[in-house]
Every structure is written in structure tokens, then in C-alpha cells.
Amino acid sequence: MSAQIWVLGGTGRSGRAIAEQLAQRGLPAVLVGRDANRLHTAAEQSAAETLLAPSLAAAASEIRRQRPGVVINTVGPFTETAPAVVDACRDVRCHYIDLANDVAALSAVFDMHDAATRVGHTLVTGAGFGVTATESVVVKLCEGRPAPLRVRVDMVPSLAMEEGTVGEALIGTLLGGLEGHRITEGRLTRAQMFGDAVRLTLPDGSQVTTASMPLGELLAAQRASGARHVLSASSEAPSSFVIRAMMPAVSTLMRSERLRSFTVRRLARVRVKARERSRDHSWGHATIIWADGETREGWLRLGDAQEYTGAVPAEIAKRLLAGEGSPGAYTPAALFGSALAESCGGEYLLPRPVRR
Ligand SMILES: NC(=O)c1ccc[n+]([C@@H]2O[C@H](COP(=O)([O-])OP(=O)(O)OC[C@H]3O[C@@H](n4cnc5c(N)ncnc54)[C@H](OP(=O)(O)O)[C@@H]3O)[C@@H](O)[C@H]2O)c1
Incomplete structure (x- = not known):
């Protein structure tokens, strides 16, 4: 599996925070975005590489062609963006992480659990502040x-x-x-x-x-x-x-x-x-x-909270690349337990x- 970690929406607040946290973990990101100037500015902050993809469909084609190890999707609304990105990830057995924070988007990813298990890749949804901070306390208690x-x-x-x-x-x-x-x-x-x-x-x-x-x-x-x-x-x-x-x-x-x-x-x-x-x-x-x-x-x-939204996907990507995940669809603490939140500060x- 490739060691590349792609961040879709790499020019956004969350995309940049994730790239910074990946860099802190010694993992260079590839920022994927639709505007060359904004991409260049964002990449300078975290010494990331860039990939220009004018649309999410174009980004999905590039996933199939270049086969990254992990794709982190920060482009909401996730009910609209996740299906096509997950399909591309499934085709090349690449792991998928997103920042979804609404009931419909999480449910849609959970529905893909069986397909992900059959293929042998991992989907982690809700990897931002809201879901992870509260879910972690529940898992702990x-x-x-x-x-x-x-x-x-x-x-x-x-x-x-x-x-x-x-x-x-x-x-x-x-x-x-x-x-x-x-x-x-x-x-x-x-x-x-x-x-x-x-x-x-x-x-x-x-x-x-x-x-x-x-x-x-x-x-x-x-x-x-x-x-x-x-x-x-x-x-x-x-x-x-x-x-x-x-x-x-x-x-x-x-x-x-x-x-x-x-x-x-x-x-x-x-x-x-x-x-x-x-x-x-x-x-x-x-x-x-x-x-x-x-x-x-x-x-x-x-x-x-924004820094934590950067740290959680970065930490999960690191663990998935190290082979620590399980195939299927999960939220962060369901997959990695209550200690994940501590690894993120x-x-x-x-x-x-x-x-x-
Ligand atoms: N779970 C949580 O706790 C949590 C925490 C924070 C954020 N989030 C969610 O994460 C998402 C991103 O938040 P953010 O604050 O990072 O937003 P943001 O700063 O507006 O960034 C959005 C990114 O998505 C890109 N984008 C938007 N529409 C696109 C499209 N149609 N095709 C390709 N790229 C597109 C933007 O690219 P351009 O630069 O080209 O416009 C930008 O890079 C939101 O849905 C938010 O709700 C969740």
C-alpha cells in the first residue's frame, strides 16, 4: 500500500489544520484542491505536496489512478461528497477518513460497513472535534x-x-x-x-x-x-x-x-x-x-477545537498506514478506543x- 495521505479540501480550515498535524507526525500530506493559487498558499504552511483536481469527480479519478494509502475527505456536505470518494477508495483498497458531523452522513458511511469489510479497507467517519470528543468520553465511562x-x-x-x-x-x-x-x-x-x-x-x-x-x-x-x-x-x-x-x-x-x-x-x-x-x-x-x-x-x-479536528484525522491516518485499523466502517473511538483522544492532546x- 502507498504511504501517501491525501487531504481533499486541502485549502480549507480543516484541511490546513490536518496537514499541519500530519507534518508534526512526520507524515507529509498531498493537499488536493480546485484552485492552484489557494493550494500553493496552503501547501507552503505545512511543506505539503499539491494535486490540482477541478472537481471531486476529478479527485476520485486521481484516487483510482494514483492509489494513495489514505484519503481524508474534508469537503462537506458529506452526504453529497462521501459516496463517490468512498467508491474510489474501495476500488483501490485505500483507507477513508471524513469529518462528517450529521446523522445522515454518518449513517450513510455505516451502511458501507459490509462492503468495506469484504474489500478489506477501513472507513472512519466523524473524525472531527464534535463526534470524537463526546464519543471518547462515552467509551471511557x-x-x-x-x-x-x-x-x-x-x-x-x-x-x-x-x-x-x-x-x-x-x-x-x-x-x-x-x-x-x-x-x-x-x-x-x-x-x-x-x-x-x-x-x-x-x-x-x-x-x-x-x-x-x-x-x-x-x-x-x-x-x-x-x-x-x-x-x-x-x-x-x-x-x-x-x-x-x-x-x-x-x-x-x-x-x-x-x-x-x-x-x-x-x-x-x-x-x-x-x-x-x-x-x-x-x-x-x-x-x-x-x-x-x-x-x-x-x-x-x-x-x-479546530486544532483537535486537525489532530484526530492525522493520528488516525498514521495508525491506518501502520496497519492498526480493522476493515469496516467506524467512528474514531469505536475503532481505536478512548486512548485515541489522549494521543491527540x-x-x-x-x-x-x-x-x-
Ligand atoms: N466533525 C466535526 O467536528 C467538524 C469540525 C470541523 C469541520 N467539520 C466539517 O468539515 C467540513 C469542512 O469544514 P471547514 O471549516 O474546513 O470548511 P472550509 O474552510 O470552507 O473548507 C472547505 C474545503 O472544501 C473545498 N470545497 C468546497 N466545495 C467543494 C467542491 N464542490 N469541490 C471540491 N472542493 C470543494 C474548499 O475548496 P476551495 O478552496 O476551492 O473553495 C475547501 O478546501 C464542513 O462540512 C464541516 O462541517 C466537521
């Missing part, structure tokens, strides 16, 4: 324990923003995941978006409100725990009553393909100002309740369990 009854995960990202446009990849993913969901009696069910607000006291003493935002974390937490009831929440979810009341109408509107693409194009061009990190750390958090009343809570403390804080 459930180690050696029976399946719990209830799980709630909360993600609290802190990240610096550079000045510029938000980009279609990010906006498309956010607008694609506006349906409210939770796991009830083991099944994915509709639920109110931005509900179940909780005021959390972080281990550093500061406080934050999280509310339900059913991203890929929801599925990852259920698969990691086997719990019958799962809720995923985020500090990025607005908890105000007005926004919650507007959500059903907004998500209905966003089901219209034309309206959604128009909104994505308009919002993607909005310029945002550079922003410092809002707090010292990013956090993944889980509260888990077992049928006998035992309750465990745990935290994963991290630095900048995370630290677990686990208060003593209580019985209620």
Missing part, C-alpha cells in the same frame, strides 16, 4: 460496564476564527442537519431542536448552557454505549425560546432543495471577523445512567460515580 439506560453528551467547542468567508462546505453541513432528533427506546425519533437546555459547570468552574443539537454525536454515543435513550447537545445551540419556536418552520423551509442551495450560497459569502477563542479549553462531556441508578459523568479537556477528568 462504559469500559467494562454493561449497556447503560441513558446517555447525554454535550460538546463545548472553543475555537479561534480567522477572518474570511464561512464557505459552502460548512454552511451546507449546518443547514443539512437542522432536523431535531434523539434516540428513544433504541430508535432514532424526531425531537425538538435546541430543547433540553442544561446549565453545566465546567471543571474549571465556569458555566455554559448546552441545548439539544442532534449531530453525528448522537449516533456515535448510541453505538459506543448501547443505551436505549440518548441525547446530544451543544453549547453552540441557541437556547432562547424565540429561536426554538422558529426552528420547525426553518427546517421545513430548508427541505426545499432550491431554497437551501440559495441560502447556502448567500450565507457562504458572508464575511466573518477574526475571533479569539471564547474560553481556554474545549470540552467533551457525557452523563451516563445505568438501570441500577449508578450515574457517571466525565469530561475530556482539549485546547482549540485530550485529558480525561472523571469525577467519582454516584448512585441515585
